[in-house]
Amino acid sequence: MQAIELSLWKRGIPVTLSLLKDAIKKDKPVNVTSPVFAKTYVQESDRKRSTKENLLTTITVLQEFRPGFDFKDITYTFLRDFEVHLKEKGNSVNTIAKHLRQLRTLVNEAINQGYIPSDAYPFRKFKIKQEKGRKEFLTLNELRRLENLLVSDKRLRHVLDAFLFCCYTGLRYSDFCQLTPENIIRVNGKRWLYFKSVKTDVEIRLPLHLLFEGKALAVLERYDIVTDFAKIGLNSEANKYLAQLATLARIRKHITYHTARHTCVTLLVHQGVPITTVQKLLGHTSVRTTEVYSGVLSNTIIRD
The missing domain is CATH 1.10.443.10 (Intergrase catalytic core)
Incomplete structure (x- = not known):
């Protein structure tokens, strides 16, 4: 319990009885990294298979961009740099938007589970850019x-x-x-x-x-x-x-x-x-x- 309390305190998260109970009940690793948390969340969620595959693809792309990144690394600057990285890789505007939306889903869940302080939400001022896609059809x-x-x-x-x-x-x-x-x-x-x-x-x-x-x-x-x-x-x-x-x-x-x-x-x-x-x-x-x-x-x- 002391280790959990210290871990929360170091991340700037106010320690509450409910957070402690939740951490013990779920047996959360104290020093869990962001990619490990993300993969565990995706595997244990009841989302559709296609949604899980999309989330896991984004996690892989994130690890290529910043290997071993942690929760505290996900800031406005991190998002901006990730966007630039995807552009340099030749991804389209809508593909980049898709990866950023998947990342936003993971960040929201990390906040819900107490890994990221709510006041450190990186998407507050970050706008995800998207183009109107062409719907191809046959004449x-x-x-x-x-x-x-x-x-x-x-x-x-x-x-x-x-x-x-x-x-x-x-x-x-x-x-x-x-x-x-x-x-x-x-x-x-x-x-x-x-x-x-x-x-x-x-x-x-x-x-x-x-x-x-x-x-x-x-x-x-x-x-x-x-x-x-x-x-x-x-x-x-x-x-x-x-x-x-x-x-x-x-x-x-x-x-x-x-x-x-x-x-x-x-x-x-x-x-x-x-x-x-x-x-x-x-x-x-x-x-x-x-x-x-x-x-x-x-x-x-x-x-x-």
């Missing part, structure tokens, strides 16, 4: 090129079909990968897709027979089991195959599985579907999020 012509692409390789065909299915339904990669036969139900004899979004936990209902003239159903019929269709491996690997498919279809865009979601929104808006309806189809809690996704085609502007 109707580009989508048709993919639809008409002749692919003999089974793996490439599987990745292409999954991508087209997501273009017709607006599914995220994470939602597509969790599909099972139970997600396809019949309402008045017509097939609907019912599922709960992995990211937002929102229940989504899609009339497959109405969206894009039922093209999603045509893709589904090529596969005996929905679960097998949904098994397309890691996102990064699937995106590499998508790059090959884009080249074969003469599409000069960097496309990923999330491009399918952007494409779905853009084409629905182009067809005249109200943005609030598109919001419900995508499972967004705010229509502002949907508006960010909806690119505007030149034809849409001319028609309007």
Whole structure:
């Protein structure tokens, strides 16, 4: 208890009975370093796997920037130098912003657990800069090129079909990968897709027979089991195959599985579907999020 008290006193943290109890209960190491604390917090937290991976990536980048850094090192100057370091490494403005947001999460947790005094919060005057990202989508012509692409390789065909299915339904990669036969139900004899979004936990209902003239159903019929269709491996690997498919279809865009979601929104808006309806189809809690996704085609502007 004396060691814990001295450790807190040295860091300028007022010692309270609750802090002592908390330190003993959790058996906190007295001289724990910032990276050790961060990794332990990430591993023990109930955050989603993707969020944990992002946090751990930021911790690795931080250790490359300042090996063995401690809590007292994380100051306004530390943040500014870290930002410059990331720029010199060739990172984009938004990638730098992502790392800084992850660091802010770790700093907030360190303050909550008493490792950093609240009055030493380094982000108080530090502004995280961010640029408006471009939401890449496919035009109707580009989508048709993919639809008409002749692919003999089974793996490439599987990745292409999954991508087209997501273009017709607006599914995220994470939602597509969790599909099972139970997600396809019949309402008045017509097939609907019912599922709960992995990211937002929102229940989504899609009339497959109405969206894009039922093209999603045509893709589904090529596969005996929905679960097998949904098994397309890691996102990064699937995106590499998508790059090959884009080249074969003469599409000069960097496309990923999330491009399918952007494409779905853009084409629905182009067809005249109200943005609030598109919001419900995508499972967004705010229509502002949907508006960010909806690119505007030149034809849409001319028609309007």
